[in-house]
Amino acid sequence: MKSMNRCAPIAMLLFFAAVAFTAGPASAGPRPGPMQDTQERWLRGPHPQRALAGWTADLTEDQVARLRQLRRDFRAETRDLRRELRQRRLALAAELAKKVPDAAKAGRIQKSISALRTELAQQRLQHLLQAKQVAPELGLSRLWRRGAFNHRR
Numbered sequence: 023m024k025s026m027n028r029c030a031p032i033a034m035l036l037f038f039a040a041v042a043f044t045a046g047p048a049s050a051g052p053r054p055g056p057m058q059d060t061q062e063r064w065l066r067g068p069h070p071q072r073a074l075a076g077w078t079a080d081l082t083e084d085q086v087a088r089l090r091q092l093r094r095d096f097r098a099e100t101r102d103l104r105r106e107l108r109q110r111r112l113a114l115a116a117e118l119a120k121k122v123p124d125a126a127k128a129g130r131i132q133k134s135i136s137a138l139r140t141e142l143a144q145q146r147l148q149h150l151l152q153a154k155q156v157a158p159e160l161g162l163s164r165l166w167r168r169g170a171f172n173h174r175r
Contacts, residue, residue, distance in 0.1 A: 080159065081157055081160075085156055085157045088156045089156055092149065092152055092153055093149075096145070096146075096149040100145055103142055103145070104142070106138060107138045107139065107142065110131055110134055110135045110138060111135060113131050114131040114132060117131060
């Protein structure tokens with residue numbers, strides 16, 4: 023009986039440690055998924071806890087607001103293009119998944135995918151140049167390198 027009384031606190035401690043370990047960071051609350059809040063996260067970079075400590079720290083609030091609006095506009099303008107690109111990629115995957123894929127059809131789909139990617143790249147470049155007008159002190163290479171205009175997600 024005495025050994026059971028000594029083991030009870032240890033058993034409870036181990037039980038709570040196991041529960042806490044298995045819950046892990048998931049018990050901290052919901053986290054945004056990969057596509058949630060992308061329109062606002064692009065300025066913050068990969069570490070939201072350092073929201074404006076990165077490349078936006080030297081921008082005025084007006085510039086940040088204008089860049090965010092520019093980003094929202096770009097996403098709205100290219101929504102149909104990105105949707106069409108996803109559909110064509112799925113169509114190509116479906117064609118290639120067939121037992122006997124049609125090479126000519128797959129080639130046509132790939133050609134249309136290439137055309138859509140080229141069009142999206144042109145619009146991305148225009149978006150980048152507009153952002154450069156809003157915040158010329160950042161420089162094109164700095165914006166591009168930091169991933170602010172990396173739309174390949």
